[in-house]
Amino acid sequence: MKAPVAWLREFADLPDTARVEEIAERVAGVGFEVAGIDGDVIDFEITANRPDCLSIRGLAREAATVFGVQGSVGPGVQGSGSPGVHQGVQGPEIQVTLESPLCGRYALVLADVTVGPSPSWLVDRLTAAGVRPINNVVDVTNYVMLECGQPLHAFDLARLAGPEIRVRLARTGEPLTTLDGQSRMLDQSMLVIADRDRAVGVAGVMGGATSEVSSATTRVALESAWFQPVTVRATAKRLGLKTEASSRFERGADVGAVPASLARALDLLEAIGGGRRVGNLIDVYPAPAAPRVVTLTRTKLDRLLGDHVPDADVTRIAVALGFATTPTGSDWQMEVPSWRVDVSCEADLIEEIGRHWGVNRVPATFPALRTAPGRSHAGVLRTRRIRRLICGAGLQEAVTFTFIERAAAEWFVVDPATLVSIANPLSEKFAILRPSLLPGLLDALIYNRRRDIDDVRLFEAGAVFEATGEHQRAAWVLCGSRQTHWSQPAVEVDLFDALGVAGVLADAYHVTWRTEPDLQSPWYVPGRAAALMADDGTGPRHVGSAGQLRPEIAAARGLTAGVVVAGEIDVHALHDNTADGRRITALPRHPAVIRDLSVLIATGLPAAAVRGTIRANAPATLVAIREFDRYQGRGIPDGQVSLSLRLTFRDRDRTLTDAEVQHAVERIVDALIKTHHVTLRNH
Amino acid sequence: MSVEDLQQQFVAAMNAASTSADLKALRDDFLGRKQGRVTALVKSIASAPPDERRALGAGANALKQLIENALTVREAEALAAAPPKDALDVTLPARQPWMGRRHPLTQVQERVEDIFMAMGYQVIEGPEIEDDWHNFEALNMPAEHPARDMQDTLYLSSPVPVPDGGRAATLLRTHTSGMQIRYMEHHEPPVRIIAPGRVYRRDSFDATHTPMFTQIEGLVVDEGISLGDLKGTLNTFAEAFFEARVATRFRPSFFPYTEPSAELDVECQGCSGRGCPLCKQTGWIEVLGCGMVHPAVFEAVGYDANRYTGFAFGVGIERLALRLYGVDDIRMFYENDLRFLQQVAL
Incomplete structure (x- = not known):
């Protein structure tokens, strides 16, 4: 609302000495922000609750109250709640x-x-x-x-x-x-x-x-x-x-x-x-509005402001703003003028007094803490922890938009009908609520690749949406070299780098996820995708997946070269199992016995199957199995692969003898031969 | 032999030495434990006349120190001139593990959360898609309320169910206030919460606007909470956030869900309030909106508005981040350019 000061002065006896800037500043101080001053004209920003100040009269009333001067009636007739000057529904001509x-x-x-x-x-x-x-x-x-x-x-x-x-x-x-x-x-x-x-x-x-x-x-x-x-x-x-x-x-x-x-x-x-x-x-005027009278109580006024405004000031401010004010004991009855459509309850009156008394005069205090503070929501703390863990694994946090374009979203769902769309999007680029964090991360990765940054590792934690609801996820994308150092040839990232990020989270939260081939995520290259399966006793549950993104997706988004691997999990799979995480088991007091085993197995046989057979045929003293080498190529028959495993045996109460470990290993080897027709390479 | 003579002999011998081996021999000759010449000199002190022992001792020790220092310097020079064959080039880059950083917006958000957590607030979470009740109606913004214009809303094409089985979501939340309504619907006062999260407005995407931004809202409800308490709390926050005593100012404003309402300005850090382009010559930077909870909001959640009062505030994380990092284009926070993100300290 652009208000020429000369016009304001017709309705408020502002001091002649008051400069335009001073008037602007003081009226701004009671809630009318100044967008600009141009000569004699002040441009006030009027909040949605104050239509009365979309007028010179309204602003003059505020200015007169601020300066403590008379607001004159001025030319014309002051609006009031009373019916019109000439009544009748029919004039002579119309x-x-x-x-x-x-x-x-x-x-x-x-x-x-x-x-x-x-x-x-x-x-x-x-x-x-x-x-x-x-x-x-x-x-x-x-x-x-x-x-x-x-x-x-x-x-x-x-x-x-x-x-x-x-x-x-x-x-x-x-x-x-x-x-x-x-x-x-x-x-x-x-x-x-x-x-x-x-x-x-x-x-x-x-x-x-x-x-x-x-x-x-x-x-x-x-x-x-x-x-x-x-x-x-x-x-x-x-x-x-x-x-x-x-x-x-x-x-x-x-x-x-x-x-x-x-x-x-x-x-x-x-x-x-x-x-x-x-x-x-x-x-x-068929149904004239009844006068609105609101009571202002001294106790509420003092309590809400945290300050004591003297009686004289309360009356002065209210009257200057047009409220017909009647003291009743320590309180006041205030009749709301017809132009103040925003005032209907006591808090509204308190705001009027507070505005003109001056919020800056109210002494700053500190609220007393009556009860012990509550614990923050588990999800908040979990997200904080996940971010730190993935940063620790060497990935940079990204923040991408929640809404994406349909073409980017459709790659990452099995059924496009499950996508949630915005009815009134700003543009087609922001039309769909992301069904996965991966499209946004992929675009961010490509953004960096196009600026000649070869090794990009990004993650994000946040909400994704499908027709059935909103879910919290964490996801990551990696491309380029696993490590860049002058001492080693660059090795491009693969599925196992993506799985490693999930492993960091699982380890930190003391949960165990099994991997199996992922056949349900069409955005990954077939045969290069792993489903992460949790099993807390109620049967296997899919908690996420990792894999190599199909090159045509990156190509469609503008990246033509290089492998991009990714992973995404449902963060609810990360139970904050604090009790488990805190319990420390006593360290073993007896030495372990280690045996390495190299076997030739059929190429298609999963390591998990080998491990399962070993576990099923080993005594309880077998405490760890770890694959430490896998080799295929020269010296190995076609269709076969050499797998080397390290077996760790230990007993809690005594030192194992060579003979009994030997016996255990022989049983394991027999079982492997019988079940998987493996060939023993060493031993 | 006198100390002076021995020193002259050492200087002459050292000038003649050139290789590491020469220096090793020189060290043995003078400082050797058994036959070193200085060692012998020290041993001879005991047999010297009592009145000479003190001076002799001091001289011998000074000489020993001098030889030690000279040899150390020469040995280092000799090593540099002819390093060992297996020496590593220590000036090569280290094999440094990758280090990820939290996004600057995350860092600012957590910084704000931490300040309030230390004041006894709990941080809550809630859905980003909301129903009309939680986003508007319960906040004293019925349908067709003009204040809805202040928050141009993005609507979903069709309703999406919410986990607690409540009203289906129909819009993207325009503020995190809906979380506060939900919290009050399930908890009795006292309330002392912080509600952070992404919010959405149908706004253009340019240097100063984004259709998505991050907000942190706070809410305190109890008996006897006053505007003074709001001021004290926010002053404390401003000082903790900017790590300085900053002047603040409260300007009356309007929000449908608070009454009275105000905006908090802090003294411009760029010019200490004198006026600069950053603060458009005003000396003040607008930081957040706040106010005393409107009685209509208490009625909507079933609180006794006669018994309880409360305050609420909302602060934009991007706006704080722009100030904190000295960035002038808000879009940089969403480009995820590693050259930008990795400049931020951890």
Whole structure:
């Protein structure tokens, strides 16, 4: 709201010494942020709750309260809750009918006019306030709107069908060409101003073009009304039409100012020689609003502010803002002025007192802690821990957008019907809620690769979405070399690097995940994907997967060379099993016996099967099995692979003898030969 | 032999020595435990006349030190001139393990969380997709409330179920306040919580706006909580966050869910309040919005608004991060350029 200070001074006796900057700063201090100052004009930002300050009068009232000066009545008539100055539903020349309760009050007056340019002072003021001058009649309505906050509208009476105004709902499909030249299709949810035959304006939003005031106009109908804020807002939104009028009506206009603003417009029109009233002012106000009285109690005031505002200041502030105030014991009865649509309860009054008393004066205290603080949610702590663990594994945390484009998302779901889409996306790039963290990470990886960063390791922890709900995941992508050092040839990352990240998490949380071929994640290269299976006694459960991303996905996103491996897990698989994690078992007191075993096995035989057979045929003293070499190629028959395993035997209570370990190993070897037809290479 | 003579002999011998082997022989000759010449000199002190012993002792020790120092320097020179065949080039890069860093936005978020956790707050989590009740209605923003314009909302094409079986989600949360409503629906006061998370607005994507950003909201509810308590808490936060005594200022503002409402400004760190481009010459930086919980919110969650009062605040992590890291384009936080991310200290 652009407010020329000279205009403000017409309604507030601000000290002559107060400079524009000082006025701006002090009014800003009571809640009206200053967007800019241009000469004499202060541009205030008006919050959505204060439509009364979308006017010079409203801002002047605040300024007068801040400076502790009289807010003068000024030219025109102060709006109030009282009914209009001239009552009656029928004037001499025109009839007004309200057919919908969405219009709470409607005032109309006729005037004979001589349309022409406005005097320069009026033109200057409108221009300073950011409103384009049009002609004296329209300029007067705009001037009054800026001054009083009440939007007015002027119809060319000759262009109306019959001397009749009806405020009614539009008919479905009813056409109207608005003042901006757009032809619009109305519907039954919209309130219109109509003549006998058709709509001539969208109530509270914009008038119609046919009844627009022109140089040929000789008699106008001047309208001042109050419309339900919700209907104005809904209509403006449906029409995609936001106007000075609609922004005031949808926040709540001053129902008390309806006739007074009209009277002000007539005075002004007469003063500039633009025209004069014909007949009575019609004011239809079927259900006048009852006065709103709110009690302000001393105890609540002190308690909510944490400060004691003296009685005299409470009264001074309230009265200056227009609240009719009556002390009752230590409390006050305050009648809310009709323009303060935002005040309805005691907290609202406390805000008024607090604003003008000064929030900065309230002493800073510290709230007492009455009970022991609660523990933060498990998910919060888990996410913090996961981030630290994966950082520790050498991956950099990324933060990618939650919404992605459909083409990027579809690679990472089995069924595109499970994707969650946004109804009103900003653009197609942000249309789908990510079904996985991987598409965002892949794009981030490619972003870096295109900037000549070869080795990229990124992870993210966050929410993913599918039609059945929201889930928390952690995911990672890696490309480039496993390690880059002058001492070693670069080795490109593979599936096992991706699995290693999962291993770090599983280890840290004391959970065990088995791997098996993943056949259900089409974004991975077949045969290079592992499903992570947890089993807490209730049967195997899929908790995530890792694998090599299909090259065509990266290619589609703009990366043509190199392997990209990835992994993603459901973070709920990481139970915070604190009790298990804390229990330390005593260290073994007897030495272990180690035996290495190299066997030739069929290429397709999983290591897990070999391990299973060993475990099934070993005594309890076999405490660990670990594969330490796998070799295929020269010296190994086709279709076979050499697998070397290290077996660790130990007894809790005694030192094992060579003979018994030997016996155990022989049993294991026999079983391997029998079950898998392995060939022993050493031993 | 006098100390002076011995010193002259050493200097002459050292000038003649060139290789490591020469220096080793020289060390043995002069400092050797059994036959070293200085060693012999020291041993002779005991047999010297009592009145000379003191001076002799001091001289011998000084000489020993001098020889030791000279040999150390020469030995190092000799080693540098002819290093061992298996010497490593210590100037080569180390084999350093990869080190990941938490994202700067995460670091700022955790920093804020930590400050409030130390003040006895619990950090809560909640869904990023919300229903209209938790995001708007319970926060005193009924349908068609003009304040909904302040938070241009992204809606889902079709409703998505939520885990607790409550109302299905229809929108992307525009703030984390919904978590606070949910918390109050299930807990009686006192309440002292922090609700961090991603929030979404239908906003353009440019240097100062993103359609997604990170917010931390706080809520305290108890008997007798006042605006003064809010001020004290936020002043404490500002000092802890900026690690300095910073001047703060509260400006009345408007949020539908608080009454009174205010915005907190802190003195610009760039110019100490004198005015600079960073603070648009005002000397102040807008940091967060806050206020006393609106009684309508208490009614929505079934709290006794006559008995309890509370305060709430919301701070944008990106905005704090821009200040903390001296970055002027918010998009850098979402590009995930490693050259950017790896500049951040751990």
